[in-house]
Amino acid sequence: MKLTILRNELNDAIQHVSKAVASRTTIPILSGIKLDASPTGVTLTASDTDISIQSFIPLETPNKTIGTVIRPGSVVLTAKFFVEIIKKLPHEEVHIEVGDHFQTLITSGATEIQLVGLDPEEFPVLPSIQEDQVVSIPGDLLRDMIRQTVFAVTTNESTPILTGVLWNLHDGVYKFVATDRHRLASRTATVELYDVRFSNIVISGKTLNELAKIVPDQNVMVDIVVAENQVLFKLGNVLFYSRMLDGTYPDTSKIIPQSFKTELVLNTKSLSDSIDRAYLLSREEKTNIVRLITTDNGGIEISSSSSELGKVTEQLEVTEMRGESLKIAFNSKYMLDVLKVIDSEELFIGFNGAMSPIIIRPNDHENSLHLILPYRTTN
Numbered sequence: 001m002k003l004t005i006l007r008n009e010l011n012d013a014i015q016h017v018s019k020a021v022a023s024r025t026t027i028p029i030l031s032g033i034k035l036d037a038s039p040t041g042v043t044l045t046a047s048d049t050d051i052s053i054q055s056f057i058p059l060e061t062p063n064k065t066i067g068t069v070i071r072p073g074s075v076v077l078t079a080k081f082f083v084e085i086i087k088k089l090p091h092e093e094v095h096i097e098v099g100d101h102f103q104t105l106i107t108s109g110a111t112e113i114q115l116v117g118l119d120p121e122e123f124p125v126l127p128s129i130q131e132d133q134v135v136s137i138p139g140d141l142l143r144d145m146i147r148q149t150v151f152a153v154t155t156n157e158s159t160p161i162l163t164g165v166l167w168n169l170h171d172g173v174y175k176f177v178a179t180d181r182h183r184l185a186s187r188t189a190t191v192e193l194y195d196v197r198f199s200n201i202v203i204s205g206k207t208l209n210e211l212a213k214i215v216p217d218q219n220v221m222v223d224i225v226v227a228e229n230q231v232l233f234k235l236g237n238v239l240f241y242s243r244m245l246d247g248t249y250p251d252t253s254k255i256i257p258q259s260f261k262t263e264l265v266l267n268t269k270s271l272s273d274s275i276d277r278a279y280l281l282s283r284e285e286k287t288n289i290v291r292l293i294t295t296d297n298g299g300i301e302i303s304s305s306s307s308e309l310g311k312v313t314e315q316l317e318v319t320e321m322r323g324e325s326l327k328i329a330f331n332s333k334y335m336l337d338v339l340k341v342i343d344s345e346e347l348f349i350g351f352n353g354a355m356s357p358i359i360i361r362p363n364d365h366e367n368s369l370h371l372i373l374p375y376r377t378t379n
Contacts, residue, residue: 017053019053020051020210029119030047035075037071139221142222152337161246167202231244261352263320284306285307294321328358346362
């Protein structure tokens with residue numbers, strides 16, 4: 001293999017695929033990035049078997065020449081060094097030549113680096129996916145849906161299915177759900193595709209966080225291809241393959257109340273700032289407990305305490321309050337996680353007493369919904 005390519009384009013492709021490189025593996029080939037040079041372009045691939053990312057660099061674009069392949073071929077280079085080397089090369093052009101036994105010479109300007117390459121035949125083959133079930137979604141919407149749900153997945157590997165986000169698509173409505181049994185986050189969106197349906201697609205939260213990092217900022221459509229146990233995301237010249245998690249996701253619909261004994265509407269930022277201040281003390285107790293009570297003057301009081309540091313108490317005005325008076329305690333970290341992703345100026349909170357789930361959603365739309373279980377406290 002022998003080629004010349006522009007450093008920036010090569011570096012961009014490496015940054016994309018390196019997110020799939022296995023960080024801890026007993027299989028040396030998975031710690032590398034595979035390069036395939038062909039007459040039309042250079043393809044980079046990385047895989048940790050759960051996710052695989054492939055990025056294609058065309059040799060020509062309408063605006064410029066990106067590279068030249070003098071001799072087609074393949075090699076696998078250890079990602080740890082290859083990623084850093086390409087980023088730090090001094091010249092705009094990079095020359096890569098693979099010799100006997102996959103010894104690889106990288107030159108750029110006056111810099112010359114030799115790397116020991118690995119046999120590309122040992123690299124895993126990417127999944128073969130039938131493109132029967134394809135749905136397109138704007139990249140910024142996909143990123144938002146991930147951001148507004150993925151924080152609620154569990155980190156406890158003893159329940160693997162809950163480390164992922166549940167995806168369903170029925171009658172043109174996309175729905176994401178995540179829960180760790182103490183909280184729940186859901187997000188829906190309408191897509192203009194009514195002949196595609198799927199259910200119980202569960203994708204690892206870690207995988208979705210990596211996917212969100214490479215979804216382009218500009219308004220582009222992402223094609224999502226659902227197969228038997230794999231999902232493929234097509235982002236321009238980047239292909240992102242993810243294995244689905246095995247198992248059946250629990251039915252969470254029954255735990256979401258449809259009516260409330262106490263209802264509040266209040267400013268999202270004011271509540272977030274107040275709970276953030278209360279969190280400073282509650283985290284010192286390692287419990288994160290913050291209390292909310294309704295007051296006689298039609299507002300609410302937020303408080304937390306620490307046996308060593310003292311107490312925080314704050315009065316907040318509300319836009320609306322309906323129903324019974326209330327005293328409730330909850331995990332302030334969970335509430336802050338929700339408030340960070342609420343995309344509306346005002347939010348609705350519904351309560352059914354001190355021991356029933358708390359429901360939080362934007363006040364101006366019903367695309368997202370969050371649930372937090374309260375704490376049972378002695379006072």
